[in-house]
Amino acid sequence: MITRFLLCIPLITLLIGCNTTPESIVPTTALQGATLFDGKGNQMAHSVILIQEGRITAIGGAETEIPQGAEVIDVSGKYITPGLVDAHVHFGQTGFYDGRPDALDLRDTLPYEAVQKELATNPDRYYEAYLRSGVTAVYDVGGYEWSLGLPASAEENLNAPHVAAAGPLLTPVPQENLSIINTAEGKQLIQLTSPELGRERVQKQTALGATGIKIWMIALKDSVFMNSLRAVQEEVGLQDNKLIVHATSLDQAKEALRLGAKVLVHSVDDKPLDDEFIDLAKKAGVIYCPTLIVVRGYNNAAKALKNNFSVNDPNNVVDAETKNRINSGHLFFKYYPNPEKYEENIAAESEYINGLEAMMAANLKRVYEAGIPIALSTDAGNPGTLHGISIYDELEAMQQAGIPPSAIIPMATRNGAMAMDRGDDFGTLEVGKMADLIVLEKDPSMDASNFRSLTHVMRGGLLRPVNEVFKD
Ligand SMILES: [Zn+2]
Structure with a gap:
């Protein structure tokens, strides 16, 4: 045969x-x-x-x-x-710390500006890893403005997955705290300081092709941010765009749903979901994108610093540069703060992640049983969550959370296409x-x-x- x-x-x-x-x-x-x-x-x-x-x-x-x-x-x-659809990736991140100096600062060896320049110049670096992992469409839900050019260029390229992109993220985090993951030339994270700025960003990003405006956390007690966010919500409606919200606490997630978020990225991991959340989610018509494996990915990236993380890639789809970074992780151990506590930290983190994973799994099961649409999503690009192949770990984590494998198939295909507003074309x-x-x-x-x-x-x-x- x-x-x-x-x-x-x-x-x-x-x-x-x-x-x-x-x-x-x-x-x-x-x-x-x-x-x-x-x-x-x-x-x-x-x-x-x-x-x-x-x-x-x-x-x-x-x-x-x-x-x-x-x-x-x-x-x-x-x-x-x-074809599988990954509803949460970042082409501006590499799967290792060089794309996230805020997690571990390797900039002396791998300058962040240079890493970003290379990604912007070669945005197709991860395309083949996606396709050869069976992923024919991806949603980049946050990145530099150049990511907004990818949907058009990838569409006609049979060596690329279809791409949708949200572009720069709006956040309550003060701009000075964001400089480590922004470059001199552009910002992927923009502090939302006024309603005017919010409207301007929504208009600009929509004009550049953003299908989705992403909010990176909700500061419920920051009145300036909350007022600005309401302006963003209104402008999103005027521009016929949609709101994507990163909210991992139950309170923030509920507020996101009250604002009419159409895509909720990450799982709620601090508390069990309650009836109010389920009602709000149904009313908003939200798609829940659980990203179950990304936190464990950070722990795996830390293990790579002692060469204790092996990439499971039997078809050899991961690009050579990424593989090289992971396999030569020991070269970067010198940047680890408190190296004498390394083993202890890894174990403590792992223990903490066990708790988060249990909460995320229970909440995902609740969302599934309530009939709220769920879309497979990895958050690939974050350290330890590699572009393409991470899809398999996420699929297995969803099954482990109690979703029957036959029910996972539409979540891995149709629902991601819906999140990308491409349901008429594929999925x-x-x-x-x-x-x-x-x-x-x-x-x-x-x-x-x-x-x-x-x-x-x-x-x-x-x-x-x-x-x-x-x-x-
Ligand atoms: Zn993300």
Whole structure:
């Protein structure tokens, strides 16, 4: 079966390359025989998917008629889902401390300005890691203004996932405390000091293509901030944009929902959710993006300083520079404050994270049982949460929190597309939608870990194996 499947790939290339088809006939690709999950909660055995010009033109059971001359790819015995969507990433962060000097200051060796310049110049650095992890769309929910250019440039690039971006974040944190994660040339975090500034930012970022305006924490007792935030909320409505809020405490999260937030990033981790939260969440129509693994990621990054963090990357999709940073973590141990307490700190942090994880898991289960939409999200780019491959850890954490694997599939596909306002284009497998999908060896509805059995990814109708570097 495997051989038969793999042999089909060069065949398609050949057939397309020959161009013997009359111009009036559009080439068709047929994926035949897989068990299909459509991203809406349905599954179909022995499916047939027809694809023309990057879009799905037909979808059905074994009886579906395959046009003559179609390139037929036998995927029987395999599983197909829509491409995964990571609803929370940061292209302005590297997965190590060089992108977050506020967490560990390596700037003497790796100057932050230079790191940011390189990311701005090569924003495609992580694209292949995403696609070859099965992630065909990502939502950058906070970064420098250059991130707002990514949605347009990535859209037509079959070597990139689809991107949506929110741009610079608005926060109550005083500007002087933010300088360590801003550059001389631009700010990714802007202190919200007045209603006028808030309106101006919403207008500017919307004009630059932001789909979402993100608030980084809510200072409930800061009246200047709260007044400014209400102006932001109003302007977001006027600009037909939407509010994304980072709120990890129950009180802040509720306020975010009262303000009509459409995307709540991170889990509530300080208290169990209550009925009021659930009511507010339903009223707001919010999508809950739990990012369960990112805190543990910081602990793993600290372990990397003693080379005690190994990257689980069997398909070798992580870019060489990131891998090199993690594997040479020991070179940066000299920057660790209180090195004599390193082991003690790592253990204490880990213990603390255990508590947070238990609260986040219980709250996620509550959100799930209440029927509030949940979108898979990693917060990749933060130290220890690597672009692309972190998706598998997050999927497993969601399952561990008590969500059945079959229910995770729409959260990993459709709901992220909805958060990105791209639900009409991808996130489900339906006629007319983009042909973005993944092929798995094992059934993801039985165990979320089976997403790790990914063998192929299709973006815009182009099917490629994930264990090979993209050739062009
Ligand atoms: Zn984030």
